[in-house]
Amino acid sequence: MLAKRVIPCLDIDAGRVVKGVRFEDLRDAGDPVEVARRYDLQGADEIVFLDITASADERPTLFKTVEAVACEIYVPLTVGGGVRGCADVRALLSAGADKVSINTAAVADPDFVTEAGERYGVQCIVVAIDAKRVKPRPGQAGQPPKWRVYTHGGRKATELDAVEWARTMAAKGAGELLVTSMDRDGTKAGYDLELLSAIADAVTVPVVASGGVGTLEHLYQGFSEGGADAVLAASIFHNGTYTVGQAKQYLAERGIRVRM
Amino acid sequence: METIGVIDYGMGNLHSLAKSLERVAGNQRVLVSYDVKALLECDRLVLPGVGGVRACMNELRRLELSELVVEAARKRPLLGVCLGMQVLLDRSDENGGVATLGLIPGAVVRFPDPPPADPALRQERLKVPHMGWNRVHQTRPHPLWDGVPDDSWFYFVHSYYAAPQNPAHTLGTAEYSLNFAAVVARDNVVGVQFHPEKSQDVGLRLLANFTTWDGEGG
DSSP states (O other), X not given: OXXXXXXXXXXXXXXXXEEEETTEEXXXXXXXXXXXXXXXXXXXXXXXXXXXXXXGGGHHHHHHHHHHHHTTOOSOEXXXXXXXXXXXXXXXXXXXXXXXXXXXXXXXXXXHHHHHHHHHOGGGEEEEEEEEEOXXXXXXXXXXXXXXXXXXXXXXXXXXXXXXXXHHHHHHTOSEEEEEETTTTTTOSOOOHHXXXXXXXXOSSOEEEESOOOSHHHHHHHHHTTXXXXXXXXXXXXXXXXXXXXXXXXXXXXXOOOOO | OOEEEEEOOSOSOOHHHHHHHXXXXXXXXXXXXXXXXXXXXXXXXXXXXXXXXXXXXXXXXXXXXXXXXXXXTTTSOEEEETHHHHTTEEEEOGGGOEEOOOSEEEEEEEOOOOOSOOGGGGXXXXXXSEEEEEEEEEOSOOGGGTTOOTTEEEEEEESEEEEESSGGGEEEEEESSSEEEEEEEETTEEEESSOGXXXXXXXXXXXXXXXXXXXXXX
16 A cells, blocks of 8 residues: 655755745755755655745756756655746756646646646646635634635735635646645644645645644644645754654554555 | 667656666666667667656657567567556557557556545545555566565556556556556566656666566566
């Protein structure tokens, strides 16, 4: 039977690993090749790279980083950030990425997801959904929560409802959804489990939980309450609080099937 | 010096596979090429593949590589990986049905869609694509398995799976709502549904076994 996955995430800015809080306040967290190799050796099931600056003039740096990392690791590598069209997908796959994550470009043109999936295979098309809770209006307390989709690395709000958008993207051919809670990102307060379970119940493609992990218990909750197929975390691994191996050991003890 | 040819038909990621082969190939050369003549001179061939089966077959035919694969399968050790494994069979249901190379009798079919969400069963929902690490059970001995522990974890990403007609053509199975052929073999032709180049040590071991396999014992 399929194992649940534990995925360290490396936010990349100008060729370095960085980590922010709520998508801001970036701090340096090391060299991407060294960090990725360390996680591979610790038993990471995949590694995710998010190019968080994604400005046009830094793309060659990203491709070089992806190439260097792909040579050093023997687990799948997902790369996202700044993917605008099929040419970007192709360039990242050629540089050594196994999957490409798309956010802004999918919102701009949902058919791009279909096109990229048909050309390169749905298995390598991940749609990243950055979602933020909509504050209930006065008198609406007690209503089910809602989340809005954001693009451009969390800088731009859309009118899209995150759960509806997840459904649309799965129907358009996304192979996987990477769901990040912007409210929780970097806070170490745990995943937004309501957001995760609402999306996991709405789609039949794998869901990766992201944003907010501070403890191993949070990883467990991502599976047990969030219904995720994979859990992504950054800070707890970058800080050396836990190794990936310790995280998987903990999950195994809690009855989650992981690859040891 | 022996040469391993990686068939490059312009689709997907050959980088990781070629790097992994180079790492385990000893003093053999790894040639990534779409040149039919150069590939026919190789001692072993690897047919990679990601993406849709129709685009894959179209490109293989356009570059006259489908004949090459069939020709190579007469004598050389040939390894299909992922979609490159699926096209070894007769046909695939993907993209509305596509005729494939027909080296191993059988079809490629889609995993059944998971039933509607039931909160109580959430952890057991089997999503499509089948994406992640799964154990591969070895159904019979083969030089490809040398030093690979039974029930090792390999990395899979696929929505369709191979169903060989002849059970003897299945070399290993994995379980995902049903038992499916994760590895197929017929004489000097083998195919793996998973990505050995993404499966850490056991994946590299399997690739190393292919690079020293003489095509016998299959």
